[in-house]
Amino acid sequence: MNNIKQFFSIKDLENLCGIKAHTIRIWEKRYNLLSPNRTETNIRTYSLENLQKLLNVTYLVNSGYKISRISKLNNQEINEYVRNIVSDNSTKNQAINSFKIAMLNYDLHLFSGTYEQLASKRNFRQIFINVLIPLLKEIGLLWQTNTISLSHEHFITNLIKQKLLLNIEKLQYSKPSKKDKAFILFLPENEIHELGLLYIHYEILLHGYKAIYLGSSIPLYSLPNLLSFHDNNIFISYFTIKPEKENISEYLNEFNKVVCTDKMNEFWILGKQILNSPKSNQKNHRYFESINEFICEL
Incomplete structure (x- = not known):
């Protein structure tokens, strides 16, 4: 599973680039766009260079260029066209493609260069919500389909x-400007996916609130120690894989017994595990279906 993937199937290309396999075959036959290798059983296999070229071609097509025109360009010219196209939406799409190429090649410099280019025009919130969240969703699907390792x-x-x-x-160098409530952020036991909760932490600090970030895999019995931190504590967690959907109600009830004995304390929950899952009717529990919904509440 951890081996570097050097060759890709046409289905992999379809998943990575968003171009149907049928269309890729047409582009190969009609425009000689890619030159795949073939196995002994005549199955197409594509190199990293093929993938990178198709990502750039897809970007140009999505930017309004006709495939008949693109097919006449060499690889260097295609790269130059991509670099020269500048608009807010196209920058987003190209950044996602560049991040995917950086991922596939384990290319730190490409990742850093792409990020710095975004940072010169956007603030961190814009980068994370408009570029990195869509990228992470794509990466999740690519991993689930074994397209990436x-x-x-x-x-x-x-x-x-x-x-x-x-x-x-x-x-964190600035003192909190709002003191009416404080946030305590943690992940349930055996939950290790921190990115969503880390971004929530960023937003809380950006809005001027106090916050304590505990991190991943925190047992409930350790949380009551924090109740003296503030008169009005809001606990926040992000359920990505834990607890399992069938155990969420039990977990929330246990949280109230162990932690939220005071009505002033609340529990706010995000994450895909709470979507379409049973929710408790406790008044001190709040559910957010997206980070944007959470931001609007701050």
Whole structure:
């Protein structure tokens, strides 16, 4: 699972580029766009260079260029056309493609260069919500379909985590300006997916609130120690894989017994595990279906 993936099937290209396999075959036959290798059983296989070219071609097509025109360009000219196209939406699409190429090649410099280019025109919130969240959703699907390996996924998510931590650190130098409530952020036991909760931490600090970030896999019995932190505490968690949907109600009830004995304390929950899952009727529990919905509440 952790081996570097050097060759891709036509289905992999379809998943990575968003272009139907049928269309890719037409582009190969009609325009000689790609030159795949073939196995002994005559199945197409594509190199990283093929994939990178198709990502750039897809970007140009989505930007309004006709495939008949693109097919007449060499690889260097295609790269130059991509670099020269500038608009807000196209920058977003090209950045996502560049991040995917950086992931596939384990290319730190491409990731950093792409990020810095975005940062010269956008603030961190715009980068994270408009570019990195869509990228992470794509990466999740690519991993689920075995298009990328676990090492690819870890490489890119750790680089994104670094950017989150850097931007959080910048905000931590300022004292909180709002003192009516405080936030305590944690993940349930055996939950290790931190990116969503880290970004929530960033937003809380950006809005001027007090916050304590505990991180991943926190047992409930350790949380009551924080109740004296503030008169009005809001606990926040992000359920990505834990607890399982069938155990969420039990977990929430246990949280109230162990932690939220005071009506002033609330529990706010995000994450895909709470979507379409049973929710408790406790008044001190709040559910958010998206980060944007959470931001509007701050």
